[in-house]
Amino acid sequence: MKFVLPITLVVLTVALMVAGLVWTGHAGGTVGIAAGSAMYGLTPKADTPEHALANLLADAQRRNWDRAYADVSKTSDVDESSFIQDWIGSNGGLRSFSSLEGFDSRPMHITNDEAQMRVRLHWTTPVGPIEDVRDFHLIKEGDVWKTVWPKVQVPSVPAQLVPVTYLRWDLVTGGAADEWGSKNVDAPHVRIISMNAVDSAEGAVVMGEVVNEDTIPAFVNVNATLVDGAGNGIDQENSFDKIAHVLLPKQVTPYRIDFPSISLKSVKNVHMDVKATLVPASADPVIGVMNQKVESDAQGKSILHGDLLNESGQTVNIPHVVASFYDNNGKVVWVADGYVDRALLPQSSEPFAVEIPHSLAGKVQNFHIVVNQYSLGRS
Amino acid sequence: MQRLLQVCSRVSLGVACLVGLCHAQDFQVPAAAVSAGDEADISTTGSGKATFYLIGPGVSRKSEVNLGESIRLQAQDTRTAGEYLASVCSSSCRSAGFYVNAAKPASLTSLVHPSRVPVAQPDAVSGVALPFDQFHNLVLHPLTVNFQLSAGNALLLSRSVPTQNGAAWFRALSGKSAGLLQVTAAVDDLSARRAVQQVASDPCNLRITGQRTKVGISVQTEPVRDCAGNSVPDGTIVTFTATTANGKSSVDAPIKRGVAQAQMLASGAASISAASGVVMGNEVRVGAQP
Numbered sequence: 001m002k003f004v005l006p007i008t009l010v011v012l013t014v015a016l017m018v019a020g021l022v023w024t025g026h027a028g029g030t031v032g033i034a035a036g037s038a039m040y041g042l043t044p045k046a047d048t049p050e051h052a053l054a055n056l057l058a059d060a061q062r063r064n065w066d067r068a069y070a071d072v073s074k075t076s077d078v079d080e081s082s083f084i085q086d087w088i089g090s091n092g093g094l095r096s097f098s099s100l101e102g103f104d105s106r107p108m109h110i111t112n113d114e115a116q117m118r119v120r121l122h123w124t125t126p127v128g129p130i131e132d133v134r135d136f137h138l139i140k141e142g143d144v145w146k147t148v149w150p151k152v153q154v155p156s157v158p159a160q161l162v163p164v165t166y167l168r169w170d171l172v173t174g175g176a177a178d179e180w181g182s183k184n185v186d187a188p189h190v191r192i193i194s195m196n197a198v199d200s201a202e203g204a205v206v207m208g209e210v211v212n213e214d215t216i217p218a219f220v221n222v223n224a225t226l227v228d229g230a231g232n233g234i235d236q237e238n239s240f241d242k243i244a245h246v247l248l249p250k251q252v253t254p255y256r257i258d259f260p261s262i263s264l265k266s267v268k269n270v271h272m273d274v275k276a277t278l279v280p281a282s283a284d285p286v287i288g289v290m291n292q293k294v295e296s297d298a299q300g301k302s303i304l305h306g307d308l309l310n311e312s313g314q315t316v317n318i319p320h321v322v323a324s325f326y327d328n329n330g331k332v333v334w335v336a337d338g339y340v341d342r343a344l345l346p347q348s349s350e351p352f353a354v355e356i357p358h359s360l361a362g363k364v365q366n367f368h369i370v371v372n373q374y375s376l377g378r379s
Numbered sequence: 380m381q382r383l384l385q386v387c388s389r390v391s392l393g394v395a396c397l398v399g400l401c402h403a404q405d406f407q408v409p410a411a412a413v414s415a416g417d418e419a420d421i422s423t424t425g426s427g428k429a430t431f432y433l434i435g436p437g438v439s440r441k442s443e444v445n446l447g448e449s450i451r452l453q454a455q456d457t458r459t460a461g462e463y464l465a466s467v468c469s470s471s472c473r474s475a476g477f478y479v480n481a482a483k484p485a486s487l488t489s490l491v492h493p494s495r496v497p498v499a500q501p502d503a504v505s506g507v508a509l510p511f512d513q514f515h516n517l518v519l520h521p522l523t524v525n526f527q528l529s530a531g532n533a534l535l536l537s538r539s540v541p542t543q544n545g546a547a548w549f550r551a552l553s554g555k556s557a558g559l560l561q562v563t564a565a566v567d568d569l570s571a572r573r574a575v576q577q578v579a580s581d582p583c584n585l586r587i588t589g590q591r592t593k594v595g596i597s598v599q600t601e602p603v604r605d606c607a608g609n610s611v612p613d614g615t616i617v618t619f620t621a622t623t624a625n626g627k628s629s630v631d632a633p634i635k636r637g638v639a640q641a642q643m644l645a646s647g648a649a650s651i652s653a654a655s656g657v658v659m660g661n662e663v664r665v666g667a668q669p
Binding site: 165166167169184185186193211212213214215216217248249250251252283286287288289290291292293306307309311367368369370371 | 490495578581612614616617625626627628629631632635642643644645655657
């Protein structure tokens with residue numbers, strides 16, 4: 001009798017462990033159809049394309065690389081190390097600091113031997129959640145389905161010496177012992193050259209462009225205050241990361257300030273305030289934005305895409321694209337941004353894409369792109 | 380208990396005065412304003428002991444004095460310019476005020492604004508000079524400050540300005556050449572020097588040339604200058620934009636040694652334009668790759 005309780009507890013514990021392993025990934029049904037487990041023999045058999053892809057993604061999510069790679073078709077032109085690098089990133093890129101939080105997939109086209117699946121990958125990153133949409137091709141090998149992994153294009157940078165002779169600005173500040181007025185350096189002169197306020201699905205949006213009119217670099221932040229008819233402030237927000245903060249002389253950046261859950265109907269005035277401070281900066285690296293084009297993707301969304309070309313000799317770890325879109329009168333009608341999850345190696349290029357809201361796609365006649373760059377070990 | 384002692388002391392002081400132990404007093408503060416840091420005398424009349432109070436902008440002191448003798452104000456008592464109040468108390472208190480002026484100027488402080496200014500801007504440079512004595516009191520009586528603006532060896536402006544309430548100021552247009560603008564303010568043998576960096580104004584006649592290379596199109600500006608002929612500083616961004624049938628490419632290129640240049644990846648015929656800030660340049664067309 002005295003063994004009944006311990007035995008019951010052991011049996012219950014084992015039952016819960018097994019249940020946990022079997023049903024892992026089924027929680028939160030809207031995020032992912034993750035299946036599979038950490039234990040052999042408990043993964044659903046890849047007898048359908050959905051199961052095959054879910055097994056691969058669940059294993060990749062758990063960083064169970066050997067099992068994930070085993071789900072890849074042998075016809076794929078990728079080795080395991082390249083496959084792993086495709087998931088975990090390299091060279092200090094954004095992917096290196098990200099983790100796959102979930103995924104959801106849906107079939108695009110399925111036959112007896114082949115399938116096309118579209119997957120939304122939900123990543124958690126230091127710059128916020130990022131959604132990546134990828135299409136996968138699956139084929140039936142015997143009685144199981146396998147994913148044909150696309151060839152991973154890794155830029156090959158030849159050994160070379162790239163001279164850097166661009167200007168760099170350092171900042172030397174005076175001390176308390178200095179004579180009054182003897183070492184004053186004025187803040188950079190920046191100016192808002194356009195501003196537009198619109199209502200969007202998420203709330204009010206204030207956007208436009210700022211130019212650094214000075215001959216020195218500036219660290220810029222734009223603040224906006226919404227004011228009601230009685231002159232009371234409704235809300236105050238700033239441009240956060242929807243701006244290129246470090247502006248070199250005569251450089252123009254878009255900015256966007258979001259006011260979630262606020263309608264412009266209740267707003268009488270918008271007070272704009274641009275803050276600029278002296279900052280050390282370098283004119284290097286130079287990043288070109290090539291092949292910019294607005295096109296519709298497979299989902300019917302308007303996408304501005306192109307390639308970032310690093311013309312310098314240093315790696316840009318996290319490139320960030322900020323784009324302003326103009327109507328046929330040259331008015332800024334939208335500002336959007338996007339991060340590139342792979343590092344931009346010297347003298348190489350990486351694709352980028354920025355989505356344009358469906359309601360504005362027809363209005364957009366022109367656009368302007370600036371590139372922020374974050375490099376490890378540099379301010 | 381303390382309150383009781385105060386009442387008792389006042390009562391005993393009143394009794395002493397009634398029996399003639401206390402003598403009425405009068406005193407005379409300096410008639411003319413005292414110069415900061417100078418010693419001064421306050422004469423008193425009467426007899427007996429009294430308490431002297433001195434309250435000023437930088438001093439507050441109390442001392443026992445003998446009525447009928449002069450009260451000596453030491454140099455450290457009058458270091459700070461401003462209004463002072465002297466009180467002598469025996470059976471009753473009597474007070475009088477006097478003024479301490481700043482001493483002769485010992486230093487000149489100058490502030491010039493801005494620290495950077497584009498060339499040929501009207502009323503763009505302003506400066507102020509403030510004379511102080513050796514005790515850091517602002518000298519309020521009128522003085523003439525000579526302002527001189529020079530660039531290199533050339534004297535651009537010389538102006539004598541009297542101080543008003545301790546300050547003299549000027550406003551002037553910036554020069555035509557980029558470089559250091561020296562601003563000197565002088566009063567007698569005192570002077571203060573400040574520098575203003577005159578920088579090129581917006582680019583003028585921004586012109587570009589482009590040619591096809593093996594990898595695309597090489598585009599560069601002619602030397603970028605403002606309308607006065609000054610070279611626009613290195614590091615200034617010039618945005619090149621190439622428009623082709625396949626899309627658009629752009630590069631924000633910094634000026635280096637007076638010119639900006641960039642490589643554009645475009646195989647087809649391209650129309651290339653340039654802009655720096657809000658200034659637009661010319662447009663060139665480069666043919667397709669043969």
